[in-house]
Amino acid sequence: MFLVVLSSLVALLHxxxxxxxxxxxxxxxxxRRVGTVALVLAVAVMFAALALGTRTDPAVARWFAWPGYLWLAVFFYLLLILLVLEVPRLALRSWVRAEPEPTGPGLxxxxxxxxxxxxxxxxxxxxxxxxxxxxxxxxxxxxRAPIALRRLDPRVAGFRIALLSDIHLGPIIGRDLTRRIVEIVNAERPDAVAIVGDLVDGSVADLADAAAPLADLRSTHGTFFVTGNHEYYSGYAQWVEHVRTLGITPLRNAHTVVTHHGxxxxxxxxxxxxxxxxxxxADVGAALRGRDPELPAVLLAHQPVDVEDAVRHGVDLQLSGHTHGGQLAPFDLAVRLQQGVVGGHYxxxxTQLYVTRGAGFWGPPVRVGAPPEITVVELRPLR
Incomplete structure (x- = not known):
């Protein structure tokens, strides 16, 4: 029903x-006929990208995903700009109505x-x-995001977590970006890598090769992974098992104790x-069950809204993604309404929260006002 309503709204806006x-x-x-046909084709390709882009072999899907998703971005900005221009159109209405009857071929x-x-x-x-x-x-x-935590043992000071989110491997983003991300992360020499969801838009069968370079991530304590909403659209169970084969540890409502320099x-x-x-x-209580309450807790959670549960359970720091920083300004205003935050440190x-803008994008291969990022969080004791 939601998709029917959304599709109807998009059609009306077109x-x-x-x-x-x-x-x-x-x-x-x-x-007029050419313009009408062009707009109808653009809408059709856009709906094909939205409906089939993640359900089709990426080698095939990219042929309609690129134009379809690009039109989605163009549509978004055309709509916003034309709505803003309604104000001067309204102000000039009397000028238009005062025009004498046309007597020649001019406009x-x-x-x-x-x-x-x-x-x-x-x-x-x-x-x-x-x-x-x-x-x-x-x-x-x-x-780079230095964050001071209460109760952090001074021996852990300087612990660096490479925070990755929202890569969205799929019909447009593939192995080349994964390899580039791995090179950037490894050059930072982190102590741990955290992938906080929305790694993929598609099945293991279609995207295993695109994800393969993640096996080359290097850090002192390894790479950890939590699911995002797009993993559930893509068959989360198969991806949870597949990331294990890449040397990545899923944390599914669970925790581990990291020992660093004692x-x-x-x-x-x-x-x-x-x-x-x-x-x-999601179950923050289950994730922290049995933990030593004297130790600071860092929670990986895809969506920032989980911070409410994090506060209730005494989490010191939550690391999240999901928002893309808004991706297409001024869409960040809507993101803030839904999540309460957009990106950065809160x-x-x-309880502290850090939200990364993400390294990839969803849908349109377009980012306005929200460039892609990899965040390196450095833990420091609270002085």
Whole structure:
């Protein structure tokens, strides 16, 4: 039902685009027909990418995923810009209505205003998407985040966790980005690597090769993994088992004690917040059951909203992803409404939260205002 409602809404919004970009700017004839057909094809390819992009062999899916997802980004910005331009259109309504009856072949004020609005929206949307594509397809930057924890043994000071999230291997992101991420992480020489979900959009059969370079991740204490919501769309059980073959340790509502230079802390992980829909719910209490309460606890959780449970269970630091930093500004405003946070460092009393923007992207290969990142979290004792 949700997909039906969403599809209907998107179709209605495209009718608005058709009116502003095609109907208002052309006379009846070939130009209007071409514009209408082009918009219908763009919508069809976009729906194909959304419905089939993760259910089809990536070698085939990329042929419609690229144009379909790019149109989704263009559609997003065209819609926003045209809605903003409704304000000056409304302000100029009296000017348009005051136009004398046309006596020649020139453009009417109404058509001139419509074409001007369409041109501004088209150029701005294309520019934003072009810029955002270059950013999204570029290498992730490294963000360094020193975080002080109460109760942290001074012998653990300087412990560095390479935080990865939202790689989204699939029809567009493949082995090349995975290899690049591994090279960047290994160059940082971390003490541990944490992959906090949304690693994949597709099955093991289709994406095992794309994920294979993760076996080359190197750190003092190994690589740990928790599921994100997209693992559940992709067959989470097969991926939990597959990452083990890459030398990665899943933390499924469980914890381990990390001993570093004689000091210790608890590293825990929970399943994704939506995993209850697959009868595999997140359980922070179970993840921390039996832990030494004198040791600081670092929790890996895909979605920042888990911080409420983290606070209740005395977690010192939660590391999350999921938000993509908004990915397409100003979509970060909607992300903040749903998650409460977008990216960076937050405090909730004695519990701290760090949210990384992620190293990949979902859907459109576009990032505007939210470049991809790998975060290196450095643990420090609270002075």
């Amino acid at each position: 009718l608005y685009l058709w009116r502003r970009l095609v109907l208002d700017t052309t006379r009846p004839g070939p130009a 009417s004020r109404r058509t001139l205003l419509a074409r001007g609005s369409a041109a501004v929206a088209g150029v701005a949307a294309a520019g934003l998407v072009g810029y955002g594509t270059a950013v999204a397809m570029g290498p992730p930057t490294v963000t 000091g210790r802390f608890v590293l825990a992980g929970v399943n994704d917040a939506t995993a209850y829909q697959w009868q595999d719910p 405090s909730y009393g004695d």
